[in-house]
Amino acid sequence: MDGLFLEYVRDLTDPFVNPQKRVFFGYLGIAFVLAIAVQIYASRTDLSKAVAGVLSRKVWLSRSALADYKILLINQFLMMGVAPRLITKLALATALFESLHVWLDGRVILLPDAPDWAIASLFSCALFLMDDVTKYFVHRALHRWPVLWAFHRVHHSAETLTPFTVYRTHPVEALIFSLRGILVHAVAIGGFLYFFGSRADLVTVLGANVFLFAFNVAGSNLRHSHVWITYGPVLERIFISPAQHQIHHSMDARHHDRNFGAVLAIWDWMGGSLCLAQGRQRLRFGVRETGVDAHGMRGVFLSPFDEVFLIILRPLIKDIQKMTTKMTQLIRRPSLTGTMAFVLSISAFSAPAQAAELNIYSHRQPFLIQPFLDAYKKKTGTTINIVYASKGLAQRLQAEGARSPADVILTVDIARLFVYADKDLLATVNSEVLNKNVPAHLRDPGNKWFAFSKRARIIAVSKRAKDAVGIQRYEALADPKWKGRLCSRPGSHVYNRALVASMIHAVGVKAAEAWSKGVVENLARRPQGNDRAQVKAIYEGQCDIAIINNYYFGKLKHAKKPEQRDWAKAVTLIFPNQKDRGTHVNISGGGIAKHSKNKAEAKKFLEFLTMKTAQDLYAAVNFEYPVNPDVPLSEELKSWGVFIEDRMPIARVAELAPVAQRVIDRAGW
Amino acid sequence: MVAATAPLVAARRRLEFNPWVFAAVVIAAILLGPILAVFGAAAGDSGGLWRHLFETVLPRYVANTLILMVGVGVVCLVFGVSAAWTVVRYDFIGRQWFQWMLLLPAAVPAYLIAYTYTDFLEYAGPVQKMLREQFGWQSARDYWFPEIRSMGGAMLVMGAVLYPYVYVMARTAFLLTPASLYEVGMLANRSLFWKIGLPLARPAIAAGLALALMETISDFGTVEYFAIETLTLGIFNVWLGMNSLTAAAQIAAFAFLFVIALLTLELVARARRRFTDTTRRAVPLRAKRAEGLQAVRCWMICGAPILIGFVGPVAVLGSFVLKGYSLAFDYAWANAAANSVLLAGVVALLVMAAAAFLGLVGMFQGGVVLRRTTAVASVGYAFPGTILAIGVVTAGGVIDDGIGLLVNGLFGITYQGWLTSGVTLIVLACIIRFQAVGYGAVAAGLERLPPNMMNANLLLGHGLGYGMRRVILPLIRLSFVAGGLLVFVDVMKELPMTLLLRPFNFETLPTYVYQFAKDELLEEAALPALIIVAVGILPVIMMNAVLNRFARRD
Known part of the structure; x- marks a missing residue:
């Protein structure tokens, strides 16, 4: 018991002899002298009157x-119980110091050559700034949130201010x-020790941070007093003067929520809560009456809790009342949160790639690939997911980088395939x-991409046009005798572009351009529609000759719409340049995508596409020619005619595509 | 009625920093990030392509774009303004119906109308077939028929689905013009339309027109199908044909100039509209009873746009369905429909939340800099969807890379990426794209407010948040809802961005329809296409209810 009491007394007296505390007797003495000096200077009184004024009983x-004194005594007692149970800044700093080693994998010492004094001042400076800014924010929060204000009001209920009011909390x-x-010190100490080692020493005077020492020597105790000291409009934007803090305690509504800062006024300035002390102002300190005795210990210690309970419970009670009345409506109305949850669940389900699955980015329409996927699933049991888009998938893959879920890329022409290889997106x-x-x-000579089917660019001619x-030959299409009898889709479409590229490869840019111009000259109508529309135009009699991809003919020949079958009947096919x-x-x-997580499966799928089952499917689904020389043509394709294909390296077509586009632009195709 | 020269806001020059402004800046930054990514892509070296483009195709692109804009603009104005004036000024049988039916074309995507009209009006289509049978013509060489796949056709079909923007704005403006002004006109024996209605509604009409024209510039589906070589089509030719995203982004940035011009037009239009109604009892114009020939004229004026923009395409699609091409009632597109509706709903809510926040903070907190920033944050509308999508995916990738680096470095967690895959990205892209629609609606609502509302709130000692929640938002509620519905309908129709950004196996109605329509096999997807239109009808009808509330207001 004795020991406990002694400890209490020691705790109580320690602040007065500890230069790290604001009420250190030295600081108090300085404040006293300052106060008297100010009284003499400002109020022009003599010394004895000044001393009497400063030591006034009324204050x-x-x-x-x-x-204030009572609260100080009680708080000190309470803190004796609480303080040892709080986490210490040393423990926290050590924990941070150790974790930094783990997070950053080892340790780096920054600025190893900097002199010790520089690091020490940096540390002192940083600690002081962090300390001060967090004080500002915590203080501001204490005023801002009703729950916190309930407690902070105790401090503001002081009507006379003495240096001991600082303990009235x-x-x-x-x-x-x-x-x-504790938090601030731990972060600063832990962090600095980690990055700067033992050089992170505090610059101290009498064991106190030099900045705080300066602050206290400058009369910090007078902020809680009736002695009016201002620093002038310039300095008061940087440092909080005693007068400014007194304004903070003022009852005047103009002064509410102003000057939260402890040492620096900069934070108030930035936060828009600064109020300069201009001219001597008569201030009344305290807070509005609340019906509770502001100076009774009961009111000080217990009533804040009552208030907090009310603050928390009042809306709750209101809500419960509201809820019971609105319950029925609420249930009927589809709720927003439900919708959001649903959407989130969609994205959660659809995003990740799983093991026995294969993810495909496809330029080929889903309904054209589905048969392949079904066949593959039947064979291997692997589920396949698709994203289909005709443009931009390469950019998407590129942006996704290593995180991309894609395993396989499928395209319908060489140019796009080449883009993937060009951007180094393929494995x-x-x-x-x-x-x-x-x-x-x-x-690809580098084994990055492979063809799975061939599509022949052929000439469709009206059966009526005997000549x-x-x-x-393709070359013949530029002959002026076909003027007004040619139809084509826009030249910049990939299929025409590839054709022009093959012309460039065969006969050179100049001849290809002349040819393109000749074709454009012969056009019966502005280039438009797809290849299907060209066959239709022949059927309609708008023109007699068109360049089409072979499979469009098959699609028309076997179309659901009877009139489309008629279109196909109107044309015969020519395989040019035989x-x-x-x-x-x-x-x-x-x-295969470069960052695929499933390359073995992806490879199996590609191989599957070149085998007989899939190669036959290309013909069955979309009238395309197999690439595998061992797979025979389907009967249907054979009936259209067997042909010799241009065996130029297909990669060359893609390389020449930009040149071909320029040719097409110049020809106005 | 007071010509209020006092601005609604204190003209603050400096940017004051507080949590409101901070949040607004963050939102604006999110919205602008992908757009900046597009400009970032444009900053590269295109290797002399411009010279080639300038010498060959660019002048044609520009000319075509301008011609198309003028044409679509004229169609929109003729349809929208005349119909709006008719339903406000005249009372005729069926007026109530026409009022909302005039909004229906907004539910039809431009690419759908292009496909259906081609099918309807081309050589093999029912119209020409009938003509041939009637007159005994044998082939296309025997007669002349206007080509639908032409510049004129594009103007007509795009105008026919875009005019509702103008109609909505014009009708609201006509309704909000107090009757007292019209009465002055009557006394002076002047044309009410040319001398009173039109001049007062002009800013609103210009604002609606700007939206329609922005959509025209960024449209790809229709111009591709009709092979009209506009700037947008050029962007794709350069990007995919010449393998140069850089040059493509540069053309996109160039097309952006057009849009800046349009935005300026809209801003100027809005700035002129500095009069507010302070009397509580401003009576709207009482409609004039139209009978006989005049009623017929009213029907024709209101009926034509509906016929062209809605009945036509829906009938064509319906006939496909009836012929049995698209009767497969399968799970795939039911699922797609659910996705579409959810996506549209979520985006509409988020867009309106962002637009309202930016609008309010910009107006009451920000100062000039912030106000401009928030306005600029809505330029996503002007980019072709696919280009914007690339911007979004690029920006998302950069952010994801950053997060990945951070969590991996700090905690050793492998980060899967939230932004580069999943629905999040589509939602983000749609928000960026349709921010203009939402922001426009909110801005229009704010401008109708009498000044000093917020000042009164502040005088009463309430904070800004309270004032926005309790005073301003209730007052602009209708604009808010109208904007939200418009966004909903737009997202329902959105194609290119969803197509590119969606996760695996995620279909919306437009993407589902597109895979068939791309191959000119629209008949296969006629039913889902009809569903797109049908789902859009409900919000359109709701929008009409909102507009009617404007009329009854006060």
Whole structure:
């Protein structure tokens, strides 16, 4: 018991002899001298009167001041119980110091060559700034939130201010502030020790942070007093003067929520809560009456809790009342949160890639791939997910980078496939099967992409146009005798672009451009529609000759709409250039995404696409030619005619595409 | 009625920093990020492509874009303004019906109307077939028929679905013009339309027109189908054909100039509209009874846009369904429909929340800089969807990379990425794109407020948040709802961004329809296409209810 009491007394007296505390007797003495000096200078009184004024009974023994002392005594007692149970800043700092080693994997010492004094001042400076800014924010929060204000009001209920008013706080507030202090010190100490080692020493005077020492010597105790000291409009934007803090305590509504700062006024300035002390002002301190005795210990320590309970419970009670009345409506109305939850669940389900699944980015329409996926699933049990888009998937893949869920890329022409390779988005695939099944001119020399089917760019001619049936070469289409009898989709479409590229490869840019211009000259109408529409135009008699991809003919021939079948009947097909380089073919193809997490499965899928089952499917689903030389043509395709294909390396078509587009632009196709 | 020269806001020059402004800046930054990413892509070196483009196709692109804009603008104005004036000024049988039916074309996507009209009016379509049978023509060479796949056709079909923007704005403006002004006009024996209604509604009409034209510039589906070489089509040619996203982004940035011009037009239009109604009892114009020939004229004026913009395409789609091409009633598109509705709903809510927040903070807190920023944050509308989507995915990738680096470095967690895949990205893209629609609605609502509302609130000692919640929002509620519905309908129709950004196996109605329509097999997807329109009808009808509330207000 004795020990406890002694400890209490020691705790009580310690602040007066500890230069780290504001009420250190030295600081109090300085404040006293300052106060008297100010009284003499400002009020022009003599020394004895000044001393009497400063030591006035009305201040030091007022009810408010007496309450300060009592609160100080009780708080000190309470803190004796609480303080040892709080986490210490040393423990927290150590924990942080250790964690930093783990998080940053080892340790780096910053600025190893800087002199010790520089690091020490940096540390002192940082600690002081962090300390001060957090004080500002915590203080501001204490005023801002009703629950916190209930406790902080105790401090503001002081009607006379003495240096001891600084201890007039509710224990809850004291707790908040000490936690803040512990946190800030721990972060600063832990962090600095980690980055700067033992050089992180505090610059101290008498064991106190030099900045705080300066602050206290400058008369910090007078902020809680009736002595009016201002620093002038310039300095008061940087430092909080005693007068400014007195304004903070003022009852005047103009002064509410102003000057939260402890040492620096900068924070108030930035936060828009600064109020300068201009001219001597008569201030009344305290807070509005609440019906509770502001200086009774009961009112000080217990009534804040009552208030907090009311603050928390009042809306709750209101809500419960509201809820019971509105319950029925609420249930009927589809709730917003429900909707959000649903959407989130969709995204959660659809995002990640799982093991026995394969994810495909496809430029080919889903309904054209589905049969392949079904066949593959039947064979291997692997589920396949698709994203289909005709444009921009390469950019998406690129942006996703290593996180991309995509495994396989499928495109319907060489140019787009080439873009993926060009942007280095494809993985190298070493597969005997693929090398065997795909002819060399239809795959990437670097084994990054492979063709799976061929599409021939052929000439469709009206059966009525006897003279045109004899056309044998693409080159012939530029002949002026076909003026007004040609139809085409826009030249910049990938299929035409690829054709022009193959022309460039065969005959050079100049001749290809002349050819393009000749074709444009012969057009019966502005280039428009897809290849299907060209066949239709022939049927309609708008023109006699069109360049189309072979499978459009098949689609029309077997269309659901009877009139489309008529369109197909109106044309015969010509496989051009049989006597020289062969008919231009484009490919549909694919590759494996560079960052695929499932490359083995992806490779199996690519191989599957080159085998007989899938190769036959290309013909069955979309009238495309197999790439695998061992797979025979389907009966249907054979009936259209067997042809020799242009065996230029298909990669060359893609390389020449930009040149071809320029040619097309110049020709105005 | 007071010509209020006092601005609604204190003209603050400096940017004061507080949590409101901070939040607004953050939202604006999120909205602008992807747009900046597009400009970032444009900053690269395009390797002399511009010279080539300038010498060959660019002048054509620009000319075509301008011609198309003028044409669509004229169609929108003729349809929208005349119909709006008719339903406000005249009372005729069926007026109530026409009022909301005139909004229906807004539910039809431009690419759908293009497909259906081509099918309807081309050589093999029912119209020409009938003509041939009637007159015994044998082939296309025997007669002349206007080509639907032409510049004129594009103007007509795009105008026919975009005019509701103008109609909505014009009708609201006509309704809000107090009858007293019209009475002055009557006394002076002047044309009410040319001398009173039109001049007063002009700013509102210009604002609606700006929206319609922005959509025209960024449209890809229709111009691709009709092979009209506009700037947007050029962007894609350069990007995919010449393999140069840089040059494509540069053209996009160039097209952006057009949009800046339009935005300026809208801003100027809005700035002129500085009069507010302070009397509580401003009576709207009483409609004039139209009978006989005049009623017929009213029907024709109101009926034509509906016929062209809604009945036509819906009938064509319906006929496909009736012919049995698209009767498969499968789970796939039911699922797509659910996704579409959810997506549209969520985006509409978020857009309106963002727009309201930005609008309010910009007006009451920000100062000039912030107000401009918030206005600029809505320019996403002007980019072709796919280009914007690339901007979004790029920005998302950068952010994800950053997060990944951070969590991996600090905690050793492998981060899957929230932004580069999943619905989040689509939602974000749609918000950015349709911010203009929401922001426009909120801005229009705010401008109708009498000044000093907020000042009164502040005088009463309430904070800004309280004032926004309890005073301003209730007053602009109707604009808010109207904007939200418009966004909903727009997202329902949105195609290119969803197409590119969606996660695996995620279909919306437009993406589902597109895979068939792309191959000119629209008949296969006629039913889902009809559903797009049908789902859009409900919000459109609700929008009409909102507009009617404007009329009854006060």
